[in-house]
Amino acid sequence: MDEVIQILEEIQPDNDYETCDTLIDDELLDSFAILSIISELEDAFDIRISPAEIIPENFNSAAAIYEMVQRLQG
Amino acid sequence: MSFVSIEFMVFTAVCAAGYYMIPKKYQWVWLLVFSYVYYLAAGPSYLFFILFATTVTYLGGLWVEAGARWAVPAVLLADFGMLAFIKYTNFILGNINGLFGTNIREMKLLLPLGISFYTFQATGYLLDVHWKRCKAERNPFRFALFLAFFPQIMQGPIGRYSRLADQLYAEREFDMARIERGLYRIVWGFFKKIVIADNAVLYVDAIFDNYNTMPGYGIMGILLYGAQLYADFSGGIDIVIGIAEMLGITLDENFTQPFFATSITDFWHRWHITLGTWMKDYLFYPVTLSRWMGKFGKWCRTKFGKNIGRALPICLANIIVFLVVGIWHGPAWHNIFYGLYNGVIIGISGLLAKNYRDWKKKFGIEKDSRPFYCFQVIRTFILVNISWYLDRAGSTHQALIMLRDSITKFRIGVDMIDASSTWAGSAYAPLIAALFGCLVVLIHSILRERKIDTRSLLMKKPIVIRCLVLFLLLMSLVVIGNKPLSQGGFIYANF
Numbered sequence: 001m002d003e004v005i006q007i008l009e010e011i012q013p014d015n016d017y018e019t020c021d022t023l024i025d026d027e028l029l030d031s032f033a034i035l036s037i038i039s040e041l042e043d044a045f046d047i048r049i050s051p052a053e054i055i056p057e058n059f060n061s062a063a064a065i066y067e068m069v070q071r072l073q074g
Numbered sequence: 075m076s077f078v079s080i081e082f083m084v085f086t087a088v089c090a091a092g093y094y095m096i097p098k099k100y101q102w103v104w105l106l107v108f109s110y111v112y113y114l115a116a117g118p119s120y121l122f123f124i125l126f127a128t129t130v131t132y133l134g135g136l137w138v139e140a141g142a143r144w145a146v147p148a149v150l151l152a153d154f155g156m157l158a159f160i161k162y163t164n165f166i167l168g169n170i171n172g173l174f175g176t177n178i179r180e181m182k183l184l185l186p187l188g189i190s191f192y193t194f195q196a197t198g199y200l201l202d203v204h205w206k207r208c209k210a211e212r213n214p215f216r217f218a219l220f221l222a223f224f225p226q227i228m229q230g231p232i233g234r235y236s237r238l239a240d241q242l243y244a245e246r247e248f249d250m251a252r253i254e255r256g257l258y259r260i261v262w263g264f265f266k267k268i269v270i271a272d273n274a275v276l277y278v279d280a281i282f283d284n285y286n287t288m289p290g291y292g293i294m295g296i297l298l299y300g301a302q303l304y305a306d307f308s309g310g311i312d313i314v315i316g317i318a319e320m321l322g323i324t325l326d327e328n329f330t331q332p333f334f335a336t337s338i339t340d341f342w343h344r345w346h347i348t349l350g351t352w353m354k355d356y357l358f359y360p361v362t363l364s365r366w367m368g369k370f371g372k373w374c375r376t377k378f379g380k381n382i383g384r385a386l387p388i389c390l391a392n393i394i395v396f397l398v399v400g401i402w403h404g405p406a407w408h409n410i411f412y413g414l415y416n417g418v419i420i421g422i423s424g425l426l427a428k429n430y431r432d433w434k435k436k437f438g439i440e441k442d443s444r445p446f447y448c449f450q451v452i453r454t455f456i457l458v459n460i461s462w463y464l465d466r467a468g469s470t471h472q473a474l475i476m477l478r479d480s481i482t483k484f485r486i487g488v489d490m491i492d493a494s495s496t497w498a499g500s501a502y503a504p505l506i507a508a509l510f511g512c513l514v515v516l517i518h519s520i521l522r523e524r525k526i527d528t529r530s531l532l533m534k535k536p537i538v539i540r541c542l543v544l545f546l547l548l549m550s551l552v553v554i555g556n557k558p559l560s561q562g563g564f565i566y567a568n569f
Contacts, residue, residue: 013431014441030339031354032424035362035388039371051359052205 004066007040021061034059041065047072075115076563077228077313078267085112089224090253090320098245102219105242105321109224113187120186123160124222127153127189131196132217135203135210146204150197157193160185165405188227190402194352196221199235201356208236216243225317229310229566231328231348238325246322251533254540256320258529261547263312267564270305270511272556273504274298280490282466285476288490292480296459299466301512303565304332307346310564331519332458336450338419341458349402353395362391381428389421396420403465408473412464419457497556507554 005017012033015023023029029037037059038049047069058068075082089108093101113124134149164180171178199220202208211217220239221227281288281295308329318325326348335341342350361367367387375383393414400413423430433439439446460477467473488501496504521528532540 027343031358032339032385032388032427035359035391036384038363039384039387042368049363050205051355051363052207054355054359055207 001062001066003044004041004069005062007037007044008062008065011036011040017062021063024056024060029059037065041069045069045073075112077310078264086225086317090317093321094246094248098247101245102216102243105223106215106219109219109222109227112224113222113227116187117184119184123156123186123189124192126156127192127196128214128218128221131200131221132211132214134200135217136212138200138203139210146200149200153193153197153200157189159183160189162401162405188229191230191232192221192227194232194349195235198232198352198356202235208239211235211239219243223318223323225314226325229307229314229564230346231311231314231326232352233325233348238323241323244322249322252322253320254533255529256316256318258532258544259316259319260313261316261544263309263314263316264551265511265547266305266309266312266515268551268555270508270515271302271309273508273511273554274302274305276491276496276504276556277488278302278466282468282472282476284490285467285472285479289476289479290483290485291487291490292463292476293484294486295476296462296466296480298508299462300333300459301508303462303465304329305511305515306565310566331523333455333519334451334523335454335458336447337423337454338416338457339423341454342416342420349399353399357398358391358395361394362388367391382425385425385427389425392421392424393417406469408464408467408470411470411473412461415461415464503554504556507556510554511550 008015008017012029015028020026020028034054038054041047042049049068049072053068053072058064075085085108089104093104096104110121114121130149130152134145134152137145138149160183163183167178167180170176199208203210211220216239219242220233220235223233223238223242226233278295278299281291281298285292311328315325315327328347330344330347332341332345335344367390370390371383371387374386377383378386394417396413396417397410398413399416400410403409403412434441463473463477464470467476488505491501491504493499493501498504518528532543
């Protein structure tokens, strides 16, 4: 989880990733940031994220992103 | 059957009245019948194309859900192949003739009503089924309604199956408040279209058609074109959304005060939103996350370092997406350059995003400071207007000449139009009417930007006030609208 938050802070500072659960709903992450995050997640966790995974439920919070990463690590 | 016609108003009124009178379980069938009658009224020859897209995508959805992987590329190829053949064959033939000196005859191809919009809607549905975001529709007639729903088929908004389908098939009671709310939105759309767009177009057409003989009016022309384009397209969408509201259906919004955008990226989040989100979900993400782009990203990271290496593939994908947006705007090179212009600006902005943050910190610019916000809005407005030279001009050459003359031979005036040919017998009257309309829309946009729901506010007022507002809007169509009422086609109906 810490690694996910670190990636988020590096790509898009200024958000409180510990508590925020409306990153997509409140447009705090744009598509450019989402793709940058995906690129970092793929490298850091050795996973592949497909376009089908890009839904608000998977990116609305650091916890949701971490959950998706764990699921894709299988 | 144009939206701005008595026939369409009667057609819509009969549809809405009947919708609430028949047994509820047949309401969606009623909408399907009216949608196909509307489509048939545009020309029976167009029917083949929508039936083809409906059949192929309906079957494709079932095949994809059953696990047939080949069905995704096959159906995408069929849907987009039909669109590309009709829209771009003559453009390609013309370029081949120009390049190789051949004389291949161009084909007589008519662009079927709304083909772009239902093709996007159909392919979006197929990919959603493929990505398990929705279940495939079992009933072919229900699926046919999803693609052909008559208010939105002409110029969108491009609907998503997950948000639209259940609404189309739901059973509804009559609700006067809903009808009233929809009616305001429809009349507001007509106000934008008839008072702003149809008046502004007189000057825009004259300026762009006579750019050689009467140069220098470019800035006036492009500002009025912006007003015309926004009023025409968003006005049309207001009418569509209003009709749907009357039937209890909430469509996706297509515009959210685009002239308050703070960057070109933000502009495309506010302008033709449903096209932008379609492109993002079904083209931008898949292209960026494709294997070959992944390899390109890795190569970039080894060559240019982490930050630029990560951003470059996203920039390239942005340029590809806007190239497609440009091609979609029309089979001509100036449209392709229009798309590239937007794509390159957004791509470079993405590449420099970290630098912008550093510069802002260095110069002590607060993210929410008022002067910086105003600077961003004005800068974006200028950049958007420059892009519209490419969008409106008949060729890239014309756009560049007009851009140059806008500065070197700048002038304003109304001598480009014949006063006797206007509805008021004055060359100034349509301009003043359009500017008045723009002022009203600007005030409304400021309220909307401050999250004030103007219609909800109005509906809380006494009936006399509500009738007065409606009366004033309707009177403005008659008094300062460009007549005759039935003349206006919509720009985006030709896509």
